[in-house]
Amino acid sequence: MTLKLGRHEFADDATLMMAIVNRTPDSFYDQGATWAEDKAFDRVALVVEQGAEIVDIGGIKAAPGVEIGPDEEKSRVVDFVARVRETYPGLVISVDTWRAEVGRAACAAGADVLNDAWGGADPELVDAAAEHDAAIICTHTGGVTPRTRPYRIEYDDVVAAAIADTVAYAERAIAAGVDPRSVVIDPAHDFGKNTFHSLELTRRLGEMVATGYPVLVSLSNKDFVGETLDLPVGERLTGTLAATAVSALAGARVYRVHEVIETRQVVDMVNTIAGRRPPRRAIRGLQ
């Protein structure tokens, strides 16, 4: 399905790198490396140079921690969105928030996408997207409260649950007025899931792709990779890229990542193997 992400449209076969930009002091991977606004802006410049089509700007870490209210979240995100919008008019700006109030302010400042990592916890978020002709990422969390860790959650069939919930969320977004081309679904690895759930979702991602909605995967350095390989944060790139390859083969369209270059190479390689993309330049044996 063609993707329309706010001001930007992408062909049916386009794969997109969504680079994570944290305006947080405590996110699990970068530990506040881009907490300062100028550092975050430098990160945007870097990932744009590396070829990212999307930046995903977040003002609150996903894990439990200090309570951050809507005003504080907006103070971290909204002006920064405006600055990025002004500097990079061709860049897709996503904002990682579950709050409609924050989403509205971010879209008014120039955001194209609302990335709801918490599965529609705020039912008005779809209205915020519709009001601003923004795209929305519909994730599956199993209904958990934002910023909580999974605890003894089980599913009869985690893939069926993810499909049912994300498609229902997508249909609710469309009913609220979001452009059907602007709805993306995301199984949300690790969110409301144990490692076995995330592995099964990776293994059966093709079933989500078969819904017809573009699928986003957020795999980068997550705990399911770390537990699978018994590796700490900082040593999970190879495992992340392996999961990325499986997801690419299944047909995922958007990749939320810390490492843009490595992920792009894996996605391009897999899609070329799959016959969906030509080689960059082929002359061997054809001279």
Place this chain on the structure above:
Amino acid sequence: MTRVVLVPGVLALLPEYAGLTDPVAELRAACLEAVAWLGEDVTVVADTQGERVARALLSAVGGFEAQAPGRLRTSTTEPVAEVRGAPQGERVAQALLSAAGVSARSGPQGAFAARPTVVVGNGSACRTEKAPGFLDERAAAFDDDLRSALVSGDVSGVDLALGRELLASLDGISRLGEILAPGGDVTIDYDDAPFGVQYWVMRWES
């Protein structure tokens, strides 16, 4: 007036081998320009590999419908070119003709007299250590001699056995004596060995 063109049998000219960037863009441009210069009702003289490529390229521009290997079909409403000789070079030639907007047809062997003709062939493939046939010290001299023969229009003295050793594509070139009329003008549009394979795009007019 007779027009004859030489193009190399480069498989990278085929659409099924296209990448996101064209490794033979300059060569392709020269080939297309030369083939377009031939006009209509073109005869192709080539080896086996060109036929499939030609069919696909012709299909892409609507002047040719792809079929099983070894068979050609053309629109009966368009000016056509006759294809003869071995198919490899024919595929390349057909592709170039098609891309240049000239359709082609298969047909029985016959005289070349007065027909515009595209010949598919190239020099050695042993010009560098990275070349398909690795570096052969004899290759440069062979290509120089072949170039001179092509420019003179007399290929009767070309050492075909050495050419085969050096992986030169000579099936079409060896028949130039049947095709070229004496006393013509020759133009060299392309003369390079970018991948260790010697390519020429040449035009003869008489």
